[in-house]
Amino acid sequence: MNIPYRPLALGLVALAFSAVVLQRAQAGGDDYFPPVVDPLVKEECGSCHIAFAPSMLPARSWKRMMANLSDHFGDDASVDADTAARISSYLVTNAADTGGKRYSSKLLRGLAPNSAPLRITELPKWVREHREVPAWEWKHKDVRTKANCVACHADAEQGFYED
Ligand code: HEC
Numbered sequence: 001m002n003i004p005y006r007p008l009a010l011g012l013v014a015l016a017f018s019a020v021v022l023q024r025a026q027a028g029g030d031d032y033f034p035p036v037v038d039p040l041v042k043e044e045c046g047s048c049h050i051a052f053a054p055s056m057l058p059a060r061s062w063k064r065m066m067a068n069l070s071d072h073f074g075d076d077a078s079v080d081a082d083t084a085a086r087i088s089s090y091l092v093t094n095a096a097d098t099g100g101k102r103y104s105s106k107l108l109r110g111l112a113p114n115s116a117p118l119r120i121t122e123l124p125k126w127v128r129e130h131r132e133v134p135a136w137e138w139k140h141k142d143v144r145t146k147a148n149c150v151a152c153h154a155d156a157e158q159g160f161y162e163d
């Protein structure tokens, strides 16, 4: 292996990758959901699973979720009151029906205006988009749960969800 060339090669790969990401972001497709940029939210909400994009749920869902973090899908995800208030404000500001609308109003299609689901994976539109995924695939050892977006969407943490 020719060690002196490695940094150059890595640099080129990184450059090519960011060019692709930039191109897709500029295309502004329906399948781009701006990732969490707030370091606090990333840390507190990205340790057990990816930090889900706030624009994937309506504000009322985030409020409901943040009101009961001690029983979060069976886990205790509670944080102190100040931290909770900061996280909540970030999620609500960037929710699907507030800040993120441009990208994600499509994902709320078919959702009753007063329902506040806690799962992205239970949104009618999400279910429709995934109806062709066979049962065995959800159970595959590399997937295990529908919430494991990165298993199938390699760039989920960068906000991209196309095939
Ligand atoms: C202690 C671990 C833990 C922490 C911390 C945590 N979560 Fe979760 N979260 C879970 C588990 C477990 C699930 C259920 C995953 C599954 O169904 O496979 C979940 C599911 C979710 C889902 C639903 C995913 C779906 O099915 O659509 C959302 C949204 C979510 N979490 C948001 C958050 C937010 C926001 C925070 C930060 C306030 C957070 N989580 C912090 C453990 C955690």
Ligand code: HEC
Pocket: 030, 031, 056, 120, 121, 129, 130, 133, 137, 138, 143, 145, 146, 147, 148, 149, 150, 151, 152, 153, 161, 162, 163
């Ligand atoms: C088992 C694999 C798998 C998992 C896990 C998975 N998806 Fe998907 N997802 C797919 C497939 C397959 C499609 C359909 C692709 C297509 O038609 O372009 C899709 C489509 C989508 C789309 C629509 C993209 C578009 O082109 O309009 C979104 C948004 C999406 N997924 C989000 C998610 C989120 C968020 C999660 C995690 C909570 C997730 N997916 C988990 C396989 C998966």
